[in-house]
Amino acid sequence: QVHLVQSGAEVTKPGASLKLPCKASGYTFTSYFIHWVRQAPGQGLEWMGIINPSSGAATYAQGFQGRVTLTRDTSTNTVYLDLNRLTSEDTAVYFCARLAAGTGAFDFWGQGTRVIVSS
Amino acid sequence: DFQMTQSPSSLSASVGDRVTITCRASEGISHYLAWYQQRPGKVPKILIYFASTLQSGVPSRFSGSGSGTDFTLTISSLQPEDVGTYYCQKYNNAPYTFGQGTKLEIK
Numbered sequence: 023q024v025h026l027v028q029s030g031a032e033v034t035k036p037g038a039s040l041k042l043p044c045k046a047s048g049y050t051f052t053s054y055f056i057h058w059v060r061q062a063p064g065q066g067l068e069w070m071g072i073i074n075p076s077s078g079a080a081t082y083a084q085g086f087q088g089r090v091t092l093t094r095d096t097s098t099n100t101v102y103l104d105l106n107r108l109t110s111e112d113t114a115v116y117f118c119a120r121l122a123a124g125t126g127a128f129d130f131w132g133q134g135t136r137v138i139v140s141s
Numbered sequence: 142d143f144q145m146t147q148s149p150s151s152l153s154a155s156v157g158d159r160v161t162i163t164c165r166a167s168e169g170i171s172h173y174l175a176w177y178q179q180r181p182g183k184v185p186k187i188l189i190y191f192a193s194t195l196q197s198g199v200p201s202r203f204s205g206s207g208s209g210t211d212f213t214l215t216i217s218s219l220q221p222e223d224v225g226t227y228y229c230q231k232y233n234n235a236p237y238t239f240g241q242g243t244k245l246e247i248k
Binding site for chain 1: 173186191
């Protein structure tokens, strides 16, 4: 069965960087794009970017341009979200989600990683 | 910036009621619209894609309609387990913008 497994909660300081993993299993890793979505406390869903695990090509939301990088490691079936120059506004739960083939829907989601940015 | 605007932002309805949530795109997106349900404390779950196609396993009381800029999610007979927040999302191309969400409660 399909699983996207994310890491545990992180507490970090303003100005720091974070690198969040999303490990996929149960399907052919390179056949499905992966999206990243975040949700600030009490707020809605915010799309951050998408990566093609086969080619490594990524597209980012305009609001994160220059601060976010998506990469993948095909040897471990893991996608990574790098976000730098953190501020308190980056405090959120970060989700990875698989793009279903042919439908455009996010059919499987990771459990989310809670990130707290605080001095 | 591309906008997806949902209305209402919140609503309260009784079990058995028919509930309708609307989503408007700032530009035409054809039928590339999905609806997600997020129960409290849970991960979002896909309900509908291509504006009106029900995801496998989703109860038939959920339905979607619309194309272009105006879309609707309907719950034909509200059940207690439908409590949560509902989001629309466009996916014709990047950015894959979500609506701001509609919080649904039971009266």
